[in-house]
Amino acid sequence: MNKYTLGPGVKYISAMANKSDRQSTILDIIGSRRVSSQEELRRLLRSRGWDVTQATLSRDLRDLRVARVPSADGPRYSAPDAGLPSALAIEAILPQLFLRADGVGELIVMRTIPGGAQSAAVALDSQGWPEILGTVGGDDTVLIICRSAGGRQKLLQRVREIGERG
Numbered sequence: 001m002n003k004y005t006l007g008p009g010v011k012y013i014s015a016m017a018n019k020s021d022r023q024s025t026i027l028d029i030i031g032s033r034r035v036s037s038q039e040e041l042r043r044l045l046r047s048r049g050w051d052v053t054q055a056t057l058s059r060d061l062r063d064l065r066v067a068r069v070p071s072a073d074g075p076r077y078s079a080p081d082a083g084l085p086s087a088l089a090i091e092a093i094l095p096q097l098f099l100r101a102d103g104v105g106e107l108i109v110m111r112t113i114p115g116g117a118q119s120a121a122v123a124l125d126s127q128g129w130p131e132i133l134g135t136v137g138g139d140d141t142v143l144i145i146c147r148s149a150g151g152r153q154k155l156l157q158r159v160r161e162i163g164e165r166g
Helices: 015-032 038-047 054-064 086-097 117-125 149-163
Strands: 003-007 010-013 067-069 076-078 098-104 107-112 132-137 141-146
Touching: 015 038, 015 054, 015 076, 038 054, 067 117, 086 098, 086 117, 086 149, 098 149, 107 117, 107 149, 117 132, 117 141, 141 149
Parallel strands: none
Antiparallel strands: 003 010, 067 076, 098 107, 107 141, 132 141
C-alpha cells in the first residue's frame, strides 16, 4: 500500500486500496453528527486524515446512496438505512421537497425545491417500487424512468398523492 504524508495529519493512500475505508469513515461521520454540507464533510474527513476533492466526495456520497435530507435541525446528510425505514422515508421526505410532477410515455419529470432532487431520487429508489426502472436527480428536477407507460400513470398518481400531502 502506498502511503504519503501531505501535511500534518493528512495522508494520501492509494485510492483503490482504501476507498472502502474512506467511505466507512464518511458513514461514521454522518452517523455520529449532523453534517449539512459537502464542505463541512470534507473538513471533517480531513481532520481524520482523508484529503479528498469535492468530485471524489460527490462520487462517494452517490456510491453510498447518501442524500441530503430535511430534518428538525435543518438539512443533513443521511445514509439510506440510517434514519427512517424506507417505507416511511418517502412519506417524510417527499412532501417537504415536492412541487409538481408530470409524465409522458415511460418518463416522469418531478420538480422539487432547489437542492431537493437528489434526496427525492434516493427516497424513490429506496422504495423498490416495481414501476421504477431508475431515477436521475439533478438540483431541482428528478427524471423517473418507468418500466411501462401504464406503470408511469400508476406511479405518477402515487407520487402526486404523497408529494401533495405537504
